[in-house]
Amino acid sequence: MIVIDQPTPGAEAAEAPVLSKHWSDDESWLLQNYVRQHGYQGLKAALAMTPDDVIELVKASGLRGRGGAGFPVGLKWSFIPQGEASAKPHYLVVNADESEPGTCKDMPLMLASPHMLVEGVIIAAYAIRASHAFIYVRGEVASVIRRLRGAVAEAYEAGLLGRNIFGSGFSLDLVVHAGAGAYICGEETALLDSLEGRRGQPRLRPPFPATAGLYASPTVVNNVESIASVPSILRNGVDWFRSMGTEKSPGFTLYSLSGHVTRPGQYEAPLGVTLRELLDRAGGIRAGHELKFWTPGGSSTPMFTAEHLDVPLDYEGVGAAGSMLGTKAVQLFDETTCVVRAVLRWTEFYKHESCGKCTPCREGTYWLVQILQRIENGDATEADLDLLTDTTDTVVGKSFCALGDGSGSPITSSLQYFRDEYVAHLDGRGCPFDPALSTVFHEGVH
Known part of the structure; x- marks a missing residue:
């Protein structure tokens, strides 16, 4: 028999894990x-x-x-x-x-x-x-x-x-x-x-x-x-x-770290923690490599770079830095990763998952994949970068729901921070990165 009627306990320690506190207990689900x-x-x-x-x-x-x-x-x-x-x-x-x-x-x-x-x-x-x-x-x-x-x-x-x-x-x-x-x-x-x-x-x-x-x-x-x-x-x-978190983003939350990190997993922390602090707990970027870019809230949020390691990961801090906290899905990529290839993979996902109800998303995500594929293969010119921007603009803000907006976030932010890498793919040069060096896409983190 299970007795629910027991004395109400005192307040838990304010900094202790709450959601994940008992995940490692035996049969915690019972x-x-x-x-x-x-x-x-x-x-x-x-x-x-x-x-x-x-x-x-x-x-x-x-x-x-x-x-x-x-x-x-x-x-x-x-x-x-x-x-x-x-x-x-x-x-x-x-x-x-x-x-x-x-x-x-x-x-x-x-x-x-x-x-x-x-x-x-x-x-x-x-x-x-x-x-x-x-x-x-x-x-x-x-x-x-x-x-x-x-x-x-x-x-x-x-x-x-x-x-x-x-x-x-x-x-x-x-x-x-x-x-x-x-x-x-x-x-x-x-x-x-x-x-x-x-x-x-x-x-x-x-x-x-x-x-x-x-x-x-x-x-x-x-x-x-x-x-x-x-x-x-x-x-x-x-x-x-x-008592946890920040004034406008109080409490605790789960941050999902994946990709080129030593110990990927779920890290519960008060809102407002920085990626630098989370990486200290996760063992840092994989040995011998350095952080190149990362997403604060999943692939539908504008990407950050190593310059954003100390941005408070709360709703206000991430927003002020130009992205969104989203679902706190922190995907980390080191210098072996091709930004164009990563953005192409994400855009292929949004193309596949578009429900097709509205024209901007249904048609726009298809053409975004085509343009990115040309760039990745080295079959594009400088004019295709302008076409990529224009096509993204026809999707973002014009779609029926937020899927269209999310599909444009990695494209616009990667062009902001890594336009030179896009240019390096053009005029028959193709991708300068060896895909064998990056384990992310081979291990299914996408």
């Missing part, structure tokens, strides 16, 4: 072990409050969405209409369709700590007065789906899901949905279409999901890490959460 880690105490605290008070607490914490945009979580919850304006049912949808190149934080979190997400779902659903919630997971990650469904089954058996949770009168049903695996379904309205059984394509907004989302009803869509961060805030309080 309910009995999560309860020993003070699991579901945040839910107990939430159910002792009114839903509106829970929303205000999360707003006061300053928690920002960890899925890329960084929009305040509590503010997003508050957009759900209440009272007489709330005749329709409310829904909570967790976006677990993690497919941005370089992003790999949500999957290990769900594997190691699924109950942390489940607890966060129950709290969030209570706050927005939803009686049904969904976790939309990429269909390819069967092991994650099994782990989540096992955790949900345990929660039902323990009375943490279903009717009258903790005797509070609040009821919630939670479904783990295996998606079709398209990158575009990471866009929240395309995800909702897919969840309803239609082809995943972005919707025209307005109306926004807060008023007409899933089944044309008020809906909140949040990222996995955003929801998983909520229980610790309810458990430890606003001041505890705000």
